[in-house]
Amino acid sequence: MTETLIKLDNVSKVYQDKTVVSNLSLDVHAGEFLVLVGSSGSGKTTTLKMVNQLITQTEGAVIFKGKNVSEYNLRDLRLQIGYVLQQIALFPNMTVGQNISLIPEMKKQPKAATSKMVDDLLREVDMDPANYRHRMPNELSGGEQQRIGILRAFAANQDVVLMDEPFSALDPILRSQLQALVKKIHQQFGTTIIFVTHDMDEALRLGDRIAVMRHGQILQVDTPEEIVKNPANSFVSELFANSMAQDVFGVYLSRLELLDYLEVQPDANATVDLETSATVGEAIKLLAQRDTITLATKKNGLAVLTKAQLFKFISEFQDM
Template identity: 55%
Template structure:
């Protein structure tokens, strides 16, 4: 599905940010990037929708070089959920969710029906929420809308950059459960960035632990838990576990 082939990123000011990344993400996989601040995990994620471009190596998306894709079409096929949520404040819930499918010229009736069905699926009564503005929503409700906006048009890959880190513990747990359920139901290829090992262990099919722009260990949660590659992984795991 997605392949990083000796991918590096070097900046004139900050030097080498990513250093020779080699890994693959399988179709339908829930793949978690984790590491301390400055490890390169968010940069690695942003390469997938070309918000950042690598300086060396190649990234392949469904066996074709990512740089060969039209950037607008690529982003329309890539769902993106941020920590900051980034709903348009002047648009209603209904209008925010409909943005991408409207850009893809999907049928209006289908969009309306799908929006209602998705709102119900995440526990938000359509008649109560469709016409609300973002200012009238809680943080957890905003992030639910952000997730629905990202998945309504069935993207080929869903990117999530620390989407729950600003929420209270209860909302965070609820949304972790929700995204796990949605991933299972829709079989979405998901790339998820977090700094929380507990969150990674709960969600991931595989975890990629990064430090200083390099991959330290890439494996299943159980294997990382039982056989950490080195002291850094062991300490990072222990520090995050509660």
């Protein structure tokens, strides 16, 4: 059985006469990537902030590592929980290296190990330590700052990282790159992530499980496959149906995997052409020259996307 790292037990948050979260219960498993989705005002961010007690619940209990959060010293609690916002706030008077190593140093981790970790993480995001370690935040582009903010959250090797719509202000290319980065770091470190987004395709791409919220309550918690194929009600169904990119060329191929447009690749040694994090537009470019491409999928290993299946998806797109 998977360990429950965080438990929200009938939590509610009321501001004056407005109930933002109502009797919400949710277990977050150790090592999972849980995504909270829902329309604006559904209570996603409030729920997220109750985990690290940036917002204190009106009723109910938040349990972390088997202990009520009210029993923790707040500083000690938050040293165990990373937090990434939409607007990354790097410390302007600290270098890139100092920003990344801040929490490890506060936790008195060995300096040599911390320095090596900083260099290793910078290489993971194609930022040469020799060129970037000593730069100041104002010398970085917006995308570079966002990458450093993400590295800082994971560098501390904290038990949980909370991410509140961290990519919503970014252009599509950078957004896709950082999604892939977070997924890669999650798989590498096994960190528990709770991620808030209003982008359903982003939720399907990243989440091990997705919790769908509306009016401060959870309507369904399940895997991306189950959410798409067996939505709990019409609201969930419409939420994900309407999430499809207005331009079919921008739809992630992971969506085709969930909807069974892919076939099993019988050749285990086949060359991978694309990941399912690629888009329909990228697949079309390859299929213009051939009839099939091989994909590396999240759930089922190698798969084949045929030209016929891709155009079947495109033709059915407007009916979804």
